[in-house]
Amino acid sequence: MIEVNHLSKHFGAKRAVNDISFAVEKGEILGFLGPNAAGKSTTMRMITGFIPPSSGTAIIGGSDILKDSLNARKKIGYLPENAPVYPDMTVRAYLDFCAQIRGFSGQARKNRIEETLEKCFLKEVTHQTINTLSKGFKQRVCFAQSILHDPEYLILDEPTDGLDPNQKHEVRLMIREMSAKKAIILSTHILDEMEAVCTRAVIIAKGRIVADETPAELKGRSELHGAVSLSVKGADTDSFVSDLSGLDTVRTVKIVDTADGIFWARIYPVTPGPQAVDSIMAALSDKRYETVSFFVEQGRLDEVFRSITTA
Template sequence: MIEAKQLTKFFGDHKAVDEVSFTVEKGEILGFLGPNAAGKSTTMRMLTGYLPPSAGAAAIGGCDIVADSLNARRKMGYLPENAPVYEDMTVTGFLQFIARIRGLSGREADDAVERTIGKCFLEGVRHQMVGTLSKGFNQRVCFAQSILHDPEYLILDEPTDGLDPNQKHEVRSMIREMGRNKAIILSTHILEEVDAVCTRAIIIANGVIQADDTPKGLRARSEKDGSLVARFTVPEGSDPIPGLEGVDGVVKTEVMEQDGRKMLVRVFPVKKGDGLAVRIAGFAADQGLALESLIEETGRLDEVFRAITIKQES
């Protein structure tokens, strides 16, 4: 388990992280989200022992990151933001070097390097100097060093930064696969990554956790989640909105588009999934409205993220 207990960090008088607490169990992939300067990277650095907390504690697999730092670090793989590499080494040489640092030697080290090169699709550049790699391949090498020793716990800061769409797909698939038996935290500002990879997400703003839920649970916090979008053709001179707002179970409506007799209307329900669509269809038939489509909407993470973080900034 990865555990944060009331982690706090001051820089001078500025409190960058304020009593952050959470746990990540094996089998979980936690997305750590927040705007710039929210405290994401600072929290990651405290979890990995690269930055001492001002207060609170962190543990990796039961090992305190300060009191038992070496054992905690042995259990984890860490991909920092803008991870440093030795540019004058070949890809294979760099990974062999990392293997030795991780305590691997001989056949065990060779097998780990070969396995990781294959898993991270580095075969084509294995003999190339790291300093000559594209940003995407450089990021893959950095990712490779974090998983080389097959750690039980992974902490990844922006793991798909700089990758093209195909490379992002490959890395996300790899993270999902590893997440079956590892505890993984990944910091990202790419909300689609949370939907694609994560089983859970935390939103942090101003150094404080504002939300901790599954992606589905976060989307459900959107006002639009469960709303119905109806496309009507209405009789000349008719205004269906007052009648629509009088349908049982309707909180309010919002006219999204209107072009002559055609209208696109969002209908907000009192309660999601209570059969409102059937009642709207019945209302349309009774009023002589041509109901062309009726779609239930799903909330979007970007809407929830903005609502939470903008509220904290204001």
């Protein structure tokens, strides 16, 4: 388990990170979200022992990153922001260096390197010098470094930054595959990514935690959550609005757009849920509205993100 206890960091008078606490269990993938300069990277750098916190600490699988730093660092795999690597080395030589540092020797080292090369799809560039590689490959080389020693705890700072959609997909698959036996923290500012990969999201803004819940719960905070979007053909908008506003499960009805005898409307229920949806459907068939499309909104993360982080 990674326990983050009251971490704070000041740079001069500026508070970059302000009293952040959370815990991540094995099997969890924690998405660390926030606008740029919210303190994501600073927090991760403190958890991995790169910069010392002004106060508070992080405990990695029982080892305090300040008091028992080496043991804590042994348990961590870390992918820093921008995926730094030594450009003058070949991919293999680089991973060999990392494997030595991680204490592997002899055949075990060779096996680990081969395995990691395979896992990260780096076979084809094994003997290439890193500075001849594209950004996506460099990112994967650094990612390979972080999982080389099969760490229990993975900390990934924007792991899919600069990758194309296919590569992003691959990296996400890899992360999800590994998550069963590991506790993973990953930072991102891509909301879809958080939704696709993470089991829990911590959102920070201006150095403080402003939300700590599952992606579904986050979506539930959305204004749009549970609203019904539908389009109706050949009907009068005014009577439609008055018909549906009359239901006690409905809060408001809004006409979004009209064109060629079809209009699009959004119905906000009083309490989101199947009951509200059922009553709306019943009302529609009662009044014989010709419904062309019908869709229950999940809620929009970007809207929630914006309202939480700018509040």
